[in-house]
Amino acid sequence: MKARLNGHFRELREEGAAMMEHDGGLSRRDAEHQAAERLHLPAFLVIRADARSGN
Numbered sequence: 001m002k003a004r005l006n007g008h009f010r011e012l013r014e015e016g017a018a019m020m021e022h023d024g025g026l027s028r029r030d031a032e033h034q035a036a037e038r039l040h041l042p043a044f045l046v047i048r049a050d051a052r053s054g055n
Helices: 002-024 028-038 042-053
Strands: none
């Protein structure tokens, strides 16, 4: 069940990011971050924040 939910959220995040990147003109990185925020995926946001800061 958990794997199915993770896959579902990943799919929603990727689809949302693709739309924001294509239609909104955002970079892929920014689009993924915004998509994760909109889906309330805090673990993904922490990982991205660490990647941005070089940690």
